[in-house]
Amino acid sequence: MDRRTFLTATAAALALPGSARARVQPSERRFLLVFAQGGWDTTRVLSPMFHTSRVDVEAAAEPWSVGGLSLVDHPDRPSVRAFFEAWADRVALVHGLLLPSVAHVPCTEIALTGGTRGQADWLTRLAAADPDRYVLPHLVMGAPSFPAEHGQVVARAGARGQLDGVISGSLVSASGGRLVSPELEALVDRTVEQRASSLAAGARPRDGALLAAFDQATLRAHDLKAARDVMRFAGDGTLISKLDVAVDALSSGMSRVVSVGFPDLASGWDSHADNDPTQGALWEELGGGLLHLVDRLASTAGEAGGTLLDEITVVVLSEMGRAPLKNVAAGKDHWPYTSAMLLGSGVRGGVTVGGYDDDLRGLPLDGGAQPSAADLGATLMTLGGGESEGSPLGALLTSA
């Protein structure tokens, strides 16, 4: 089966009524990144710091142990409590990750690629490992990504699922524009695909890569339109609606990787003023979103006899933490140490790796090394079957 035939077959499977969960490519581990944009305050949920006066804690917060994890409980965050009560034994925490900068842009790049040298992010690299298997190898919804040379495998859906309006054409008609009938649209598509294919085949070497990318993207776009009746990208902007789209894309074989930004604004968690109301509300929405997500993953059949939770690895990450103490505006400024949360396929649950000292500085692992984003990335690459030099985190976090 050549690539053109394969993708068409994929789309056909997706388009069959009731087969949005069609078994398309069952063998690979898939990944879902939830990126908390702007820098979360880990001390509000993930890293209890009640033992030191050098880190500000909320008056109503209390230390809490559940499922092998030490956490922070707060009466205003029932969804966070519900999530960990249900799933702490599947969650692994990494504390004290050092992201050596204090600015959002470089920290984001470091968090997702390990450095600031223009490399592709790890999850894009995994999506690009065998791109022909997926219509949208790496689907991105309002999140950062660093495609580098893999731009053709990274597809953006918009923070509010605008892609849905593009696929359906509703974004055209809403503005007074008109599309053509399905029969004529098929004629246009067919002509463009033939044109792309013939140009790619006859391109001079210098243009070959660009025209080949155009040819492949044309096929993917065709398949995406073919799946319009069974795969929806629209959402109401809430985290839950984005996560539902993500699960649909991963479970249907549409994507190997989905990245979800939360909230829509890149500066959402950036609480330089009024830290606690800002962080508290976001943690509560994140908790509710994760509970919804994992409940759904755990209750949906996977491809190998288990559930989707056995096949999808969820990574929850932010580009930085927040300072130990509040500033004059009751906010918290940037902090280079942060935490990450992993759960699902291949992750050893109920485990905490790393830690913080009394000043909220990350502690080195037993072997003496400071946990880094590169270590986390190496772990993800190992889980995804990609090339990796391994990392001390990998052995501690993974179960397979």
Added chain:
Amino acid sequence: MIGLALLGCTGRGDAVDTTVLTRLSLDLRGIRPSAEELEAWSDDPDAIVDDWMVGDRFEERLVDRFARVLLSRAENYPARDIVVPEGTLAWPFERAIGDEAARLMARVAADDLPWTEVVTADWTMIDGTLAARYPTDHVGAGWSRAHYTDGRPAAGVLSTNGLYQRYRSTPSNKMRKPANQVSRIFVCADFLRLTVPFDAEVDLGDEDEVADAIRNDPGCATCHDVLDPIAAYLWGHSFDIGDTYAMLDAATYHPERERLWRRETGLPPAWYGQSGESLEDLGHQIAQDPRFVPCAVQQAVEQLLPEELEDVDALEAHAADFADDGLRYRALVRSIVTAPAYGTDRRWMDPDLLESQLEALTGYVWTDASGQPLLHAERHGLLTLAGGLDGETVTAPADQPSATVLLVQDRLATAAADHAVTHPERLFHLDPTQPATRSEVRRELARLRGVIHGVLDPHDPDVDELLGVYDQALATADDPAAAWTVVLAVMFRDPAFVTY
């Protein structure tokens, strides 16, 4: 001078490689050359570049480019909730804030002023949207040169409100964020690209200890000894982002805050070791910095001829051409687009360019119900879906297509085609809603192939392929208008149209 070899010719009278002329026109004007321009090129090929670097289209294309350098078309300007009256749209104001500095740079280039004006000018660019909120002498609704009336220093982009709205500092950041951007934008030295060696012994929660480390720890001081004095120039533009309503005073310059550096860092103003007093001094120091010209060259090459970024000799040659002509930006552009390498590689079309050429050809702009151009908007629009950058989560445009990029083009192409058929006066020589003979259709297709793809040969075999598509569509829909819509949609989605 534009070389004949660049145009794919060995001498006057040869068939021209219209691909290169099309690239020139799109890069310089954002539109395709007309068939007449393609046919007339050999009259004076050297004049083409200069002719196309004149007028509003050239300036608008530059605005798009400089907005990318500035990363200024973001959508989270904090003033939106304060200065946009209830019941009015926020997006025109956000776009205007973001474009102020880019338009100043573009006007310097378009008016053939020395490039140093971008950091020394006593004027800015203001439109009616900004004029309603900013203290300026602007008159009218459109963009024009204007002066702030609050007595701020004359320092070009350094004196625009937009720069400080885009790169907002916090009390603990102490104006370092805009200072770094000034360094990045004008001398291509970005402190954030440096790996920071964090000293584990420094108590980062202790402000006094941090302040001491910044001054005395070699790992910290290496950057802060340079960055903090740059920041010291900028305090007149400071405002408290922790206080929402303090955003109001972000529109006004505050001379009484110029000396806040004494309290905040204790380091007096200086540009890479060269001391000064005012923002005007900073502008002149930047203009005299030996990195100022090479940085402008690098940024222009990055967007017009990225293949040359690693070619030191080529970069130096462009810088020399730039300097020899009194730092007129046109000279820099001319140097780049007439380089032998300019004609070699096809490139992917960014959303700005796709929109501008489709609008020029058909009159169609894809907007939402409020009139906001969808390819310009991210939060509710299609900017990054179409391959653009939002300046925050996406900081570089797509250089190759993905499925979603092509889907956006698909819908845009079809809607533009439909618009062109229902408003035929712009593109058609025949009435596309009425039946026509096959020879009339073929003749029109051959003409459109020249207008849309730059292929002037009436015997081009692709014209016959398009005629076949027209026939199939007509047989399916029994409607000439639908058949023309299909043919145009195919042409607008063709690789010959979306790459250049």
